[in-house]
Amino acid sequence: MRRILTIATAAMIAVAGTVLVAQKVTSPAELDAAMKKIGPAQGAAGKAIQSGDFATAKAQVAIVKQTLTDAENLWVTNKKDDAIAFSKDSIAKVTAVEQALAAPTPDQQAVLAAFKAVGGTCGACHKTYRVQDENMQYILKPGSL
Numbered sequence: 001m002r003r004i005l006t007i008a009t010a011a012m013i014a015v016a017g018t019v020l021v022a023q024k025v026t027s028p029a030e031l032d033a034a035m036k037k038i039g040p041a042q043g044a045a046g047k048a049i050q051s052g053d054f055a056t057a058k059a060q061v062a063i064v065k066q067t068l069t070d071a072e073n074l075w076v077t078n079k080k081d082d083a084i085a086f087s088k089d090s091i092a093k094v095t096a097v098e099q100a101l102a103a104p105t106p107d108q109q110a111v112l113a114a115f116k117a118v119g120g121t122c123g124a125c126h127k128t129y130r131v132q133d134e135n136m137q138y139i140l141k142p143g144s145l
Contacts, residue, residue: 024073028140034071035130035138038064042118045097049115054106061101064118065094078145086125093118 025031045060068091075083097118100111130138 023070025071026074026077028074028145031071031074031140034067037067038122041067046115049108049111052108054101054111057111058098058101061094061097065091065098068094074145080145083125083129086121086128090118090121090125093121 023030025034041060041063045057045064048054048057048060068087072084072087072091075087093114097111097114100106100114103110126138129141129144131141133139
């Protein structure tokens with residue numbers, strides 16, 4: 001019985017560790033995939049904040065932050081200083097949302113204000129580095145790297 005419990009615990013730790021390992025973005029295709037994770041997470045976070053479901057909002061904001069952090073690697077690798085600055089600004093704004101959500105009793109209006117600030121930083125990077133394709137999906141502007 002003890003052996004089964006030990007094996008089950010080890011398996012759970014291995015799976016959890018795999019989920020927590022960052023997947024650094026190294027290519028335009030990986031950047032595209034990462035950005036496609038952010039949109040739904042931001043949408044879900046916004047809905048959760050509006051409804052006062054701060055636990056769900058925290059989980060979704062964590063996805064946004066981790067994905068932005070992973071995506072920053074592409075800009076660092078390609079020495080795109082302005083994109084790195086956009087990344088750092090976005091991550092800082094998402095961190096402000098996390099801090100607002102971490103309050104013992106989150107102030108919904110303060111969380112919403114912090115959350116709205118994130119959108120501005122996303123828009124600045126999109127204006128510089130993203131375009132919409134024929135399917136109205138955002139892609140990396142050709143020649144950006």
